[in-house]
Amino acid sequence: MRAVVVEHYDSIDGISIREKDLPEVAAGEVRVRIGAAAVGFVDGLKVQGLYQTKDPLPFVPGTEFAGTVDSVADDVAGFKPGMPVLGMTRSGALAEYISVPSAALKHLPAQVPFEAGASFQANYLTGLYALEARALLRAGETLLVLGAAGGVGIAAVQIGKLMGARVIAAASTPEKRAFAVRHGADETVDYTEANWRDTLKTLTGGHGPDVIYDPVGGEVSLQAFRSIAWLGRHLVVGFASGTIPALAFNLPLLKGGALLGVDLAQIQKREPETHARLIAQLFDWLASGKLQPVVGKVVPFENFREAFKTMQSRSALGKMIIKFP
Structure with a gap:
């Protein structure tokens, strides 16, 4: 698979797309074929090594994504191949595939496109x-x-x-x-x-x-x-x-x-009941159409640097989205 790989902390011009092995599906995990991923201010800091915590090198940036379930571990219930999902993770979303614990995923309502799902949570x-x-x-x-x-x-x-x-x-x-x-x-x-x-x-x-x-x-x-x-x-x-x-x-x-x-x-760790309540409220609004996530500029995966530069220049309207083929 292809992925954006940070081999050393650098400006976005020094970061490239590389070939990587398809991620394994460990116990409790789901592998997702990513349709769209979001780029935020924190992602721009992480690739430069300027964020308050540093991801061990090399790493794939990106925390928010939406896509289709590709494979599911035997001990996971509630997710099946072909199911649309959205998720959050520490890193790894700027890749064609990602494996994450099932708890990191939510079902994406059928009427919500991947671009909106990736910009939501x-x-x-x-x-x-x-x-x-x-x-x-x-x-x-x-x-x-x-x-x-x-x-x-x-x-x-x-x-x-x-x-x-x-x-x-x-x-x-x-x-x-x-x-x-x-x-x-x-x-x-x-x-x-x-x-x-x-x-x-x-x-x-x-x-x-x-x-x-x-x-x-x-x-x-x-x-x-x-x-x-x-x-x-x-x-x-x-x-x-x-x-x-x-x-x-x-x-x-x-x-x-x-x-x-x-x-x-810190919300999920320190206030788990509040986190669960707010997530339920958000996804109720999303499913009912009361809340429609704003999708900003959408760029193809090959042009991922454009998303970072637009966001870093503070000229973005809404969330920057990278769309995968």
């Missing part, structure tokens, strides 16, 4: 956990989503609307702001403008956003927190800007506001 679980379990977002509250046109941002826009919030999407270009509106945002703001906080104040009637969903970091995070409503909640999701901000402790005191961390990697 991480971003939407992050969004629902942040907004429902951490911020306790209530219907009628105002939600400000920073970086609203990216994969994790647009998921928060959609989930915020499903939860009954008024959603203000913050993004840096007219194209990105229009994209957010198409997927449910009520208002938009350009956080590259010097007076963007004045615009936000006007949009919220002087109240400020009750909840801030922040995968961006940097100076924009500090400015957003200065505009937060009394008893507001600021969700720290990531640092796509490349800069981790330092907040003066007097600001939470003066604003009555709270900083709340959101780490997808």
Whole structure:
């Protein structure tokens, strides 16, 4: 089979597609022929060795995928060859085939294409956990989503609307702001403008956003927190800007506001009941059509570098997807 193989930590231009043996199917595992895989911000850091944990070399990057069951271990029930599935794993998704424990897979509703399935689980679980379990977002509250046109941002826009919030999407270009509106945002703001906080104040009637969903970091995070409503909640999701901000402790005191961390990697281990409940909610929305995952740019497997470069340039609308033949 073919796979993207990281033989040494490098820029994406130094990473190539290689031939590898078809993965074995060990006890408890399912082998999937991958139809589509997602590329996220973390994947870009991992191939360069810049993420907070390092995958042992050599490794195949990619954590999210959707495809068709190819082979099933004798001790696995619930999955059969030909069945459409989606999954998450530590690494290995940028390959034509992957073997994973059956617990890493979910059934993909028949009406959902592989591209949408691959873009679903991480971003939407992050969004629902942040907004429902951490911020306790209530219907009628105002939600400000920073970086609203990216994969994790647009998921928060959609989930915020499903939860009954008024959603203000913050993004840096007219194209990105229009994209957010198409997927449910009520208002938009350009956080590259010097007076963007004045615009936000006007949009919220002087109240400020009750909840801030922040995968961006940097100076924009500090400015957003200065505009937060009394008893507001600021969700720290990531640092796509490349800069981790330092907040003066007097600001939470003066604003009555709270900083709340959101780490997808720890939810299942530390809060298994919450994880199970949120996954069930997400897949109910997916199966019913209430939630339709946003698919960003789709590139063929051979052009995988394009997906990484688009994502790293922060020009992506939605999640970047690599499609396999």
